[in-house]
Amino acid sequence: MSAPVSEDAFDRVLLLLGRLNYVWSNTESLLIHLIAGLAGTTKDTALVIYLTLNTTRARADLVERLAKMEGRGAGERDRILELVGRLTQLAGLRNQYNHCIYAFDPQGGNPRTIQMRISDRRTGxxxxxxxxxxxxxxxxxxxxxxxxxxxxxxxxxxxxDAGYPA
Structure with missing residues (x-):
């Protein structure tokens, strides 16, 4: 069992979550350059495409599909798929802290997240x-x-390396 997080420590956690969001947004936005390079278009056109797709999953799917298209070199394709796969994997933790509400224990116990997601089960x-x-x-x-x-x-x-629009 891990040690509890104090109120002061929780303030530091909130700062960490802000940093997580900053680093996430900055990294996800690099998909714009991948879209531009893979689709052979401008960065501005890629930005419109990126903003039209309103989820990370949709953006990642697009980049992966463009990378898999015929005529793409295996090295370039595999490198893109590996990087986008890593981004998709890291999305889990980011989503956990961005799609929740926070609850605090008045007796000083650990704060906690409550996920804002419904899971349908067979009977409930x-x-x-x-x-x-x-x-x-x-x-x-x-x-x-x-x-x-x-x-x-x-x-x-x-x-x-790929010479994509930057």
């Missing part, structure tokens, strides 16, 4: 899954920020 519904924000959760957030930062650099390297 499940909703409101709760997760404690403890020291382990803080480590997970920090790790995700580091992973996204490394992914951001890797995508920028690909953009430059």
């Amino acid at each position: 519904l499940r909703m409101g899954r709760e997760t404690r924000i403890d020291a382990e959760a803080v480590r997970d957030i920090r790790d995700c920020i580091e992973d996204l930062t490394a992914l951001n650099h890797a995508i920028w390297t690909l953009i430059r």
Whole structure:
């Protein structure tokens, strides 16, 4: 069982979540350059496409499909698929903290997230899954920020190597 997070520590968690959102948005927006390069269009046109697709999943699917199109070199395709796969994998933690409400224990226990998602089951519904924000959760957030930062650099390297519009 992880140590509880104090109120002061929770304020630091909120700052970490702000950083997670910043790093996420910055990294996801690099899909614009991938769309431009893969579709052979301008960055402005790719931006319109990116903004029209209103979910990360839709944007990632588009990039993956463009990368798989005939005529694409296997090395370029595989590199893009690996990077977009990493982005998709990291989306889970980001979504957990962005699609929830936060609950606080008046007795000073750990704050927790309550997921804003409904899961249909065969005979009922499940909703409101709760997760404690403890020291382990803080480590997970920090790790995700580091992973996204490394992914951001890797995508920028690909953009430059492939000569995509930057």
